[in-house]
Amino acid sequence: MRSASIRFVKGHGTQNDFVVLPDVAAADLTTELIQSICDRRTGIGADGVLRVAATGEAGGYFMDYRNADGSVAETCGNGIRVFARFLVAAGLQEPGEFVVGTRNGPCAVVVPADGGDITVEMGTPQRLPDGKVTIDGASWPATGISMGNPHLVVLDAGAVSGLDLTRQPGYEPADSYPDGVNIEFLELLGDHHLRMRVHERGVGETRSCGSGACAAAVAAMEAAGERAPYLVDVPGGRLVIDWRADDQVLLSGPAVVVASGEYPFG
Amino acid sequence: MRSASIRFVKGHGTQNDFVVLPDVAAADLTTELIQSICDRRTGIGADGVLRVAATGEAGGYFMDYRNADGSVAETCGNGIRVFARFLVAAGLQEPGEFVVGTRNGPCAVVVPADGGDITVEMGTPQRLPDGKVTIDGASWPATGISMGNPHLVVLDAGAVSGLDLTRQPGYEPADSYPDGVNIEFLELLGDHHLRMRVHERGVGETRSCGSGACAAAVAAMEAAGERAPYLVDVPGGRLVIDWRADDQVLLSGPAVVVASGEYPFG
Numbered sequence: 001m002r003s004a005s006i007r008f009v010k011g012h013g014t015q016n017d018f019v020v021l022p023d024v025a026a027a028d029l030t031t032e033l034i035q036s037i038c039d040r041r042t043g044i045g046a047d048g049v050l051r052v053a054a055t056g057e058a059g060g061y062f063m064d065y066r067n068a069d070g071s072v073a074e075t076c077g078n079g080i081r082v083f084a085r086f087l088v089a090a091g092l093q094e095p096g097e098f099v100v101g102t103r104n105g106p107c108a109v110v111v112p113a114d115g116g117d118i119t120v121e122m123g124t125p126q127r128l129p130d131g132k133v134t135i136d137g138a139s140w141p142a143t144g145i146s147m148g149n150p151h152l153v154v155l156d157a158g159a160v161s162g163l164d165l166t167r168q169p170g171y172e173p174a175d176s177y178p179d180g181v182n183i184e185f186l187e188l189l190g191d192h193h194l195r196m197r198v199h200e201r202g203v204g205e206t207r208s209c210g211s212g213a214c215a216a217a218v219a220a221m222e223a224a225g226e227r228a229p230y231l232v233d234v235p236g237g238r239l240v241i242d243w244r245a246d247d248q249v250l251l252s253g254p255a256v257v258v259a260s261g262e263y264p265f266g
Numbered sequence: 267m268r269s270a271s272i273r274f275v276k277g278h279g280t281q282n283d284f285v286v287l288p289d290v291a292a293a294d295l296t297t298e299l300i301q302s303i304c305d306r307r308t309g310i311g312a313d314g315v316l317r318v319a320a321t322g323e324a325g326g327y328f329m330d331y332r333n334a335d336g337s338v339a340e341t342c343g344n345g346i347r348v349f350a351r352f353l354v355a356a357g358l359q360e361p362g363e364f365v366v367g368t369r370n371g372p373c374a375v376v377v378p379a380d381g382g383d384i385t386v387e388m389g390t391p392q393r394l395p396d397g398k399v400t401i402d403g404a405s406w407p408a409t410g411i412s413m414g415n416p417h418l419v420v421l422d423a424g425a426v427s428g429l430d431l432t433r434q435p436g437y438e439p440a441d442s443y444p445d446g447v448n449i450e451f452l453e454l455l456g457d458h459h460l461r462m463r464v465h466e467r468g469v470g471e472t473r474s475c476g477s478g479a480c481a482a483a484v485a486a487m488e489a490a491g492e493r494a495p496y497l498v499d500v501p502g503g504r505l506v507i508d509w510r511a512d513d514q515v516l517l518s519g520p521a522v523v524v525a526s527g528e529y530p531f532g
Binding site for chain 2: 010040041042044207256257259263264
């Protein structure tokens with residue numbers, strides 16, 4: 001693989017950034033290649049790699065998503081927007097609604113022709129045990145929500161800009177979250193408008209977490225007793241969450257294709 | 267500028283990374299464009315931009331070096347190696363010795379045809395006032411050296427891996443360094459072999475600092491009373507410093523061209 005150049009595209013969704021690889025076979029996407037590409041100093045630099053794979057069905061594409069360390073990931077609300085934007089920008093899909101294959105199953109997306117926000121079906125939330133989250137002795141009640149992955153949502157954490165998320169917050173009940181949990185801290189900015197910071201399990205604080213924004217809005221809607229579109233401002237930008245009558249959660253947000261190129265050089 | 271795509275090349279020297287822009291006119295290299303390109307989430311990501319400019323002389327190139335914030339920089343021992351590697355990789359210069367124009371003046375470089383370490387003339391060191399450096403109550407004597415920019419070198423800081431460089435170390439005499447100072451902490455690994463960590467003024471700890479490695483080796487040679495090639499291991503790799511009889515300091519180290527492409531996409 002490393003002797004011939006491969007085509008890449010770099011993009012981001014609310015500052016969660018990815019390298020899209022349109023022409024790489026699964027067998028060639030080694031852990032070493034992924035780590036080399038994602039290194040922010042010696043490679044191109046990204047949070048993960050999105051390999052484009054044709055599905056068996058006519059005109060369908062599967063998003064083979066890998067984290068920067070090479071590990072396999074199920075899906076990602078930010079990554080799938082970048083993937084969908086790439087498919088349209090590259091002429092592989094027409095604008096409008098189409099399906100992207102993921103390890104979580106087929107996922108419907110809507111890509112407007114004008115470059116506006118992309119909407120992704122994020123699945124149906126499940127309740128998890130409620131609990132408590134602690135930072136430096138301060139603690140808050142937290143709502144447990146699964147969006148395929150587990151979340152504890154602090155509905156009213158006050159001014160979230162002051163929170164120290166450089167370390168793992170404490171949480172309970174620990175035995176309900178044996179594989180760890182993503183923790184969202186919300187600040188109420190107005191009607192149906194939240195500011196959110198998130199600590200992702202195994203990662204630390206991130207600029208954006210699509211499933212976390214979904215869990216946050218779902219928890220807020222449950223507490224308010226009504227479903228309505230919510231704006232969720234994350235450090236990397238603004239997401240919009242809706243929760244349809246059929247229980248499907250919809251995530252809308254920007255996705256930008258930044259640059260294209262050849263790797264390695266020469 | 268932003269409506270048409272521009273060609274770019276990304277490269278790094280001991281993990282100090284740069285975007286080389288071969289085809290951009292000076293007037294088009296706006297602060298906004300530089301900041302957009304260098305953003306590690308929403309752009310390509312780099313410590314700085316190296317614009318390629320033809321000099322008046324036949325076959326000569328000037329390195330128009332800008333920091334990631336858009337500010338003008340004089341030169342950079344790591345950047346000039348990446349710039350020189352690019353010129354050879356792109357066929358703009360033959361391997362061997364040639365001159366690169368910088369804001370510090372013409373600079374002789376040697377680029378081996380085999381891709382090995384590139385050697386750069388870094389100028390003549392000047393002595394600055396010696397002083398003292400302090401971290402968390404621990405203090406060390408420090409040797410003052412100018413390599414065009416000011417350095418305080420701690421010749422024997424013990425095991426440098428344990429130092430906390432997340433904050434600005436204290437230093438004196440402060441009035442001798444009114445514009446701040448780069449501070450190098452050395453650990454003696456063997457004869458003519460140093461490990462170095464560096465706190466760069468206005469930046470914080472970096473993976474590598476070419477002029478800092480030069481200042482470190484010069485201070486060590488002065489203390490030892492002999493000139494000899496020194497290996498300087500920085501977090502981002504290994505540099506070799508020599509100090510010629512004509513007082514010119516030579517910096518040798520790796521430079522890698524990583525990827526090429528078009529920015530923005532489409």
